[in-house]
Amino acid sequence: MSVVLILEQSLNGLQFGLMLFLLAAGLTLVFGIMDMINLAHGSIYMIGAFLAATLVAATGSFALGVVLAIPATAAIGMLLEVSILRRLYARDHMSQVLATFALILICNEAVRIIWGSDMALGTPAALSGPIELMPGLFYPAYRLLVIGVGLTVAILLYFIVAKTRIGMRVRAGASNREMAAAMGVDIKLLFTLVFGFGAALCAVAGAMLGPIFAVQVGMGDNILILAFVVIVIGGIGSIRGALIGSVLVGFVDTFGRAFLPALLREILPPQIASAAGTALASILIYVLMAAVLFWKPQGLFPARG
Amino acid sequence: MQRAATFILLLAALALPLIMRAFDLDYYTSFASRVMIFALAAGSLNLILGYAGMISFGHAAFVGVGTYTAGVMIIEGVPSALIGWPLAMLIAGLLALAIGAMSLRTRGVYFIMITLAFAQMIYYLTNSMKAYGGDEGLSLPGRSTLPLLDLKDDTSFYYVVLAILCVSMLLLSRLVASRFGRVIVAIRENEPRMEAIGYPTRRYKLVCFVIAGAFGGLAGALLANHGNYINPSILHWTQSGNLMIMVVLGGVGYRYGGLIGALTLLGLEEFIANHKVEWMADLWPKYQQHSLLGVGIILLVIVLYAPRGIAGWFDRSPRG
Numbered sequence: 001m002s003v004v005l006i007l008e009q010s011l012n013g014l015q016f017g018l019m020l021f022l023l024a025a026g027l028t029l030v031f032g033i034m035d036m037i038n039l040a041h042g043s044i045y046m047i048g049a050f051l052a053a054t055l056v057a058a059t060g061s062f063a064l065g066v067v068l069a070i071p072a073t074a075a076i077g078m079l080l081e082v083s084i085l086r087r088l089y090a091r092d093h094m095s096q097v098l099a100t101f102a103l104i105l106i107c108n109e110a111v112r113i114i115w116g117s118d119m120a121l122g123t124p125a126a127l128s129g130p131i132e133l134m135p136g137l138f139y140p141a142y143r144l145l146v147i148g149v150g151l152t153v154a155i156l157l158y159f160i161v162a163k164t165r166i167g168m169r170v171r172a173g174a175s176n177r178e179m180a181a182a183m184g185v186d187i188k189l190l191f192t193l194v195f196g197f198g199a200a201l202c203a204v205a206g207a208m209l210g211p212i213f214a215v216q217v218g219m220g221d222n223i224l225i226l227a228f229v230v231i232v233i234g235g236i237g238s239i240r241g242a243l244i245g246s247v248l249v250g251f252v253d254t255f256g257r258a259f260l261p262a263l264l265r266e267i268l269p270p271q272i273a274s275a276a277g278t279a280l281a282s283i284l285i286y287v288l289m290a291a292v293l294f295w296k297p298q299g300l301f302p303a304r305g
Numbered sequence: 306m307q308r309a310a311t312f313i314l315l316l317a318a319l320a321l322p323l324i325m326r327a328f329d330l331d332y333y334t335s336f337a338s339r340v341m342i343f344a345l346a347a348g349s350l351n352l353i354l355g356y357a358g359m360i361s362f363g364h365a366a367f368v369g370v371g372t373y374t375a376g377v378m379i380i381e382g383v384p385s386a387l388i389g390w391p392l393a394m395l396i397a398g399l400l401a402l403a404i405g406a407m408s409l410r411t412r413g414v415y416f417i418m419i420t421l422a423f424a425q426m427i428y429y430l431t432n433s434m435k436a437y438g439g440d441e442g443l444s445l446p447g448r449s450t451l452p453l454l455d456l457k458d459d460t461s462f463y464y465v466v467l468a469i470l471c472v473s474m475l476l477l478s479r480l481v482a483s484r485f486g487r488v489i490v491a492i493r494e495n496e497p498r499m500e501a502i503g504y505p506t507r508r509y510k511l512v513c514f515v516i517a518g519a520f521g522g523l524a525g526a527l528l529a530n531h532g533n534y535i536n537p538s539i540l541h542w543t544q545s546g547n548l549m550i551m552v553v554l555g556g557v558g559y560r561y562g563g564l565i566g567a568l569t570l571l572g573l574e575e576f577i578a579n580h581k582v583e584w585m586a587d588l589w590p591k592y593q594q595h596s597l598l599g600v601g602i603i604l605l606v607i608v609l610y611a612p613r614g615i616a617g618w619f620d621r622s623p624r625g
Contacts, residue, residue: 039546106602225421
């Protein structure tokens with residue numbers, strides 16, 4: 001294993017982790033404040049990506065299209081919250097799981113009707129080539145942009161949640177909703193805003209990941225589960241936990257896929273090693289989650305004391 | 306009244322293949338088998354979801370493991386259903402024992418998430434089983450075999466599935482009515498209290514989880530035989546969601562909840578996909594390609610406005 005390879009995989013892990021964080025941040029706040037399981041979060045990510053692809057094609061500019069897609073997705077998210085999700089807060093978890101599962105079906109089909117099964121969203125031409133970061137380490141410029149955007153948004157989010165008044169209210173809501181309401185926080189309005197904010201983050205992630213994965217119906221279904229793994233590892237309701245959980249999952253997943261088969265080849269016969277390696281690598285993050293829950297059932301950074 | 310209804314239903318089920326044969330609609334015999342298999346899977350999920358109140362989001366894992374066990378036995382040259390199907394139950398039950406023992410340490414949303422995580426593990430494990438088709442799955446060389454009966458014949462297969470469904474439902478409803486079932490329901494209603502009285506609540510829940518897993522595995526074994534293939538997609542987390550839909554659609558915690566739900570959901574999908582309703586087609590020519598939109602909306606309305614499901618419409622008593 002060379003240093004270059006490890007560095008490259010570290011960047012990949014960081015990039016994946018930061019994008020997961022954008023998804024997990026919104027999810028963990030919704031989960032933390034309203035005790036609401038929202039499976040439709042992945043659908044909003046999908047809608048964000050489709051909107052971005054449409055707007056990029058319409059405006060001819062990647063940056064402008066992505067920036068426009070963010071408020072549009074936030075508006076759709078808030079509309080969804082006010083019209084449907086709001087009715088589910090007082091219901092039990094099973095109703096929430098099922099109602100939002102129904103929303104996944106509805107969103108998937110609605111997107112298929114409006115846009116078709118997939119859309120093209122390419123990397124912007126200026127960023128399509130690789131950049132030589134150090135001798136021998138070529139890294140795609142676009143992925144560097146993704147890392148940059150992810151870091152910026154993460155820092156911005158930290159600042160908003162940790163330093164501003166509205167962030168304080170959000171944290172208060174996450175640690176004790178009733179008490180926050182009793183102290184005069186308009187939880188209803190706050191929650192609609194948080195939901196819109198989460199949807200905006202989904203749009204960023206969807207737009208940035210669109211050129212790397214693919215913009216297609218159902219793209220949110222699998223990444224949603226990863227986002228849930230992240231927030232369960234990090235502790236539901238905790239932004240810090242979501243960040244650490246995301247990066248942890250990003251690294252474990254990327255390194256597992258990159259190095260585990262090779263490592264196993266050292267100790268096992270090659271045929272068994274390659275099969276076991278891929279199998280093990282793909283379940284590694286779930287093993288991690290089960291282990292975390294086993295020793296710390298509330299996650300690494302529980303928001304409620 | 307209920308006994309009479311059950312009797313009529315059973316007669317109708319017995320007569321169905323003959324009627325279909327008479328009208329040259331053999332396809333529906335196979336379709337009915339599929340409904341009954343999913344009724345068994347949903348019924349087993351209903352035991353933990355409805356009666357025990359454990360929201361398991363990983364039931365597809367048990368069904369899937371049953372599918373793979375039965376399928377692999379056929380591929381490896383041991384096609385006897387008398388070996389393969391009980392083995393599917395056994396392995397699914399053992400898996401449920403392992404998953405349940407770890408998951409039941411958590412509660413609430415964490416239980417939902419950890420069952421989901423374990424199911425995802427099994428999903429990816431089957432995906433990486435290159436010898437059995439990897440992520441594309443594998444067609445089976447034939448169905449399991451039984452002495453005296455030829456399961457390759459769809460009608461015989463139908464009757465075998467019907468018999469298994471009836472026996473399983475009888476067993477499950479006896480279980481729910483037994484002392485064990487009462488304890489399970491009481492734990493759902495008030496676990497700390499049951500614990501205080503001295504019941505080992507976690508052990509009760511675990512046993513319940515294992516029984517449901519085993520019956521899920523049996524449904525999986527039948528499913529492998531019905532479609533003649535094994536495929537990881539049966540273990541995808543959305544399949545767990547589909548099974549939950551069936552239970553909630555039919556009625557959580559009702560004896561026939563799973564059956565009604567499976568019949569409604571699969572029937573609805575079948576109807577929308579294969580029967581063109583003229584006025585619908587006039588309104589929207591392509592509506593048949595988007596049947597899931599209708600399923601989603603119906604499910605959403607049921608969850609929001611009729612949480613007791615279809616079985617709840619016929620039940621005037623307060624939920625017990």
